[in-house]
Amino acid sequence: MSNGGELDRRLLRRRHEALANDVSLIASEFLAGFQKVREIDRPAVSIFGSARVLEGSAVYERARETAAVFARAGFAVVTGGGPGVMEAANRGCREAGGLSVGFNIELPHEQGLNPYCDLSLTFKHFYARKTMFVKAAEGFVIFPGGFGTLDELFEALTLIQTGKIGSFPVVLFDRGYWAPMLEWIRARMLEEGLVSAVDIELLHVTDDPAEAADCVVSRYEDRLDEGSA
Numbered sequence: 001m002s003n004g005g006e007l008d009r010r011l012l013r014r015r016h017e018a019l020a021n022d023v024s025l026i027a028s029e030f031l032a033g034f035q036k037v038r039e040i041d042r043p044a045v046s047i048f049g050s051a052r053v054l055e056g057s058a059v060y061e062r063a064r065e066t067a068a069v070f071a072r073a074g075f076a077v078v079t080g081g082g083p084g085v086m087e088a089a090n091r092g093c094r095e096a097g098g099l100s101v102g103f104n105i106e107l108p109h110e111q112g113l114n115p116y117c118d119l120s121l122t123f124k125h126f127y128a129r130k131t132m133f134v135k136a137a138e139g140f141v142i143f144p145g146g147f148g149t150l151d152e153l154f155e156a157l158t159l160i161q162t163g164k165i166g167s168f169p170v171v172l173f174d175r176g177y178w179a180p181m182l183e184w185i186r187a188r189m190l191e192e193g194l195v196s197a198v199d200i201e202l203l204h205v206t207d208d209p210a211e212a213a214d215c216v217v218s219r220y221e222d223r224l225d226e227g228s229a
């Protein structure tokens with residue numbers, strides 16, 4: 001099965017004769033993604049986190065619980081549709097009667113879509129898929145994770161910091177996990193003038209599922225009152 005990697009590698013090799021066709025394939029993936037986002041009939045949160053945590057682990061169970069709180073608040077839960085935190089969040093949302101959405105990705109070592117998604121789409125390209133996490137969401141909750149999770153966290157933060165999207169809440173779940181990163185951001189990035197204090201204020205840190213949900217839901221309600229949601 002094609003995993004999109006061949007197309008990405010071809011684009012980067014700059015084989016110009018193939019570019020127009022390749023770009024139109026990518027455009028059609030964006031369009032299919034936007035159409036799927038339109039099917040989400042309520043406000044949504046995008047939840048990111050490790051693909052590797054297992055059922056029963058603290059991170060998995062907190063993600064499941066957090067997604068359930070969002071579902072009970074009337075929010076859809078959007079994830080990458082894979083295993084680990086993605087599965088936990090889709091599962092928690094489904095168990096609480098919410099709308100559970102998975103934007104999966106074709107990978108060389110296929111993991112497949114987890115069985116807890118009501119709406120789903122599988123992408124070939126990370127960049128089209130990442131746009132849908134942002135397009136769909138009123139905020140972001142990020143659980144402990146590795147490179148993929150950090151990529152999604154900093155994508156959201158950069159879009160907010162540069163004003164490409166509104167100032168949506170970004171919640172880091174698990175104080176202990178994120179503390180060293182936040183300390184480094186303050187001690188080095190801020191100290192050396194590479195970010196501003198207001199940039200750091202974009203991040204909210206919590207260990208509490210209800211607080212994570214309240215942060216996103218209350219900001220959404222404020223935007224509704226202002227007429228900007």
Ligand SMILES: C/C(=C\CNc1ncnc2c1ncn2[C@@H]1O[C@H](COP(=O)(O)O)[C@@H](O)[C@H]1O)CO
Pocket residue numbers: 047048049050051052079080081082083086104105107111144145146147148149150152
């Ligand atoms: C490596 C494993 C599974 C890979 N399958 C994935 N399926 C869907 N989405 C994924 C997968 N791996 C990473 N992602 C995305 O990145 C985030 C997690 O990455 P991390 O490096 O594990 O932090 C996640 O939010 C996904 O969107 C398990 O064997």
